[in-house]
Amino acid sequence: MVIVQKYGGTSVANVERIRAVAERVSKTAKQGNKVVVVVSAMSGETDKLIGLANQISPNPGEREMDLLLSSGERVTSALTAMAVESLGHKALAFTGRQMGIITDAVHTKARIEKITGERARKALDEGYVIVVAGFQGITEKDDVTTLGRGGSDLSAVAIASALDADLCEIYTDVDGVYTTDPNIVPEAKKLEKISYEEMLELASLGAKVLQTRSVEFAMKYNVPVVVRSSFNDNPGTLVTKEDKEMEKVVVSGVAYDKNQAKITVMGVPDTPGIAARLFRGIADSSIIVDMIVQNISSDGNATDISFTVPKTDSKKTLKLTEGIAGELKAKGVNLREDTAKISVVGVGMRTHSGVASQMFDTLAKHGINIMMISTSEIKVSCVIESKYTELAVRVLHEAFGLSS
């Protein structure tokens, strides 16, 4: 089998951890597998480099930022290859370029365009373990790019796809994907399997196990991904295509996100093009809007528009929105930062009704007011007051039978 193993920052945090990674790689190779390892920077390194850049310049150039940040993964790829070699294997460290990871030229959040991988295929056939520096690629013009936060997950999945790997293992510091955060609900259970769609909702909802784009990529190219811990031998969670069995479970997990602020524009004249004008203005500032809800206001001639943005962008968004609201002759703008988003996710919802109403009932029964609602085929999300977050997670986990 060809197996891609990706190790995150905490898994390569120091010499001892890198040795442990090498032991696991060695074991996998000795079982007769061709192994490609993808590594992140040692935990803390990327933030340290960003800190240096910000001290140097308030607005560091993105091309130079990529050159800077890519160095962290190069260090771990070299060290990990040395560690694997010291266990008696042949090993080669590859940069993103040497792996043939070609990206577009959108620095600091480049997209992978193709992976040539010729040299890797040859080296694997010659019996080498390959250790690739994650998070990075190269443009057609020969400049180094990085793939954005969590980009090493994407490197691993894309490499697995390019090399037709049988499995892509993502090693992290948790045992897999849980029905909810075990810190809030001790009875939370590890899922044996989860569909790409569900994982995608969970990833974007703040359960930071896998980077969103890597899940999209895995889904698109049907790469089987296992999320597991590098600190033990537990089997982890398989992220794969939806199957019959998964549909039997109505709700697979309860997720929460405390990093959402809610902005409401009140009394907007109800004419076409208003929402477009508002959200174009926000999008132009590269602020990511998550939920959007629009209601007719009480007097019937005007409308209230509410939406959520990451809390880090809330002040900037408020200022921007106030400007646009003035142009639109709206009555006012209101920001709430004491908010959180709670979501229940499950592919079973497609064939089962009543999930939304059960969710609303459960929250109501515990006196939790709902400020916004948004739904998709496999998800129901509510914005609530953030002080109720833990309570909401606990009662929903219980209500949907995940605690038993």
Next chain:
Amino acid sequence: MVIVQKYGGTSVANVERIRAVAERVSKTAKQGNKVVVVVSAMSGETDKLIGLANQISPNPGEREMDLLLSSGERVTSALTAMAVESLGHKALAFTGRQMGIITDAVHTKARIEKITGERARKALDEGYVIVVAGFQGITEKDDVTTLGRGGSDLSAVAIASALDADLCEIYTDVDGVYTTDPNIVPEAKKLEKISYEEMLELASLGAKVLQTRSVEFAMKYNVPVVVRSSFNDNPGTLVTKEDKEMEKVVVSGVAYDKNQAKITVMGVPDTPGIAARLFRGIADSSIIVDMIVQNISSDGNATDISFTVPKTDSKKTLKLTEGIAGELKAKGVNLREDTAKISVVGVGMRTHSGVASQMFDTLAKHGINIMMISTSEIKVSCVIESKYTELAVRVLHEAFGLSS
């Protein structure tokens, strides 16, 4: 003018130092020059990375070592480019590869084969300041190489040559090249000018201002090099072709090297091929032998051979030599580590006699015994007991009129 400026580890040691470098670069660019900056890793970084590698493996692979070590210079090139940009210039950070530095495949001490430099020439014409990561290149097969300790000096000189630069400035933490170590002789004077040949002798004699290979390269391609401090605006020392004026000075400097151990093989049968056998054995272990002296022994049928090696290699060399001495039926091997090498250097020696005898006289007058002597056209070196090092430097500096 095209000017190459190289900044060493202490000159880019932290954010403040990098900002100071950027100010100097900016000033040079504003005077209408095209500027190429070559940077080392922040001081301490390379040693930190070597330390990590040695913790991982007693024998880290050299290809991976190069990938590892090259990351330090990439970090500073990116940060320095950001700093230059923040002062209102256009700047581009280049890796060794992007600069087109092609080397052979002798990892950790690669030799530069050529520098294509096309992209750099184009960028300079477009008004960019270029900041190159020193110390590194790339093989024809696309693997990263490093140029050995002090390799950034070589990068700078080679780039200056490839771009037909008018000047190559090497910025360091001292003001230039001195007649001797000012820590020992406070009256030591900074030289305004020195010939490549003299600099070469001084560099290899332990006056660690410029890396030896970079001086060889500058001499071969006639690159004018200025050594100066990044901590002030003093003019520095110009390293250039020998001229008439230089020949007037008999001795330009007094150098010392405390890192030499002396090994003597006693009573070697005086037959052809003996020295070859001995030194081939040592060279095969990549140990660099500096001075070699052979004398007939007292009984006339055997010979004593003495040589010096770096102290770090002395134990290994002793063991090796004892083995070979046994084969050669020598009487014994003796190691002395309490030794130092003192040298006087000057192109004027070519046309002035009596330098050697004046040196021996001066040492004798102060009761310093000479253990070995070696001479070249422009240098006389003596091995003495190391406890006399400072005394010898002082009295020779005085005797050759360098203190006045």
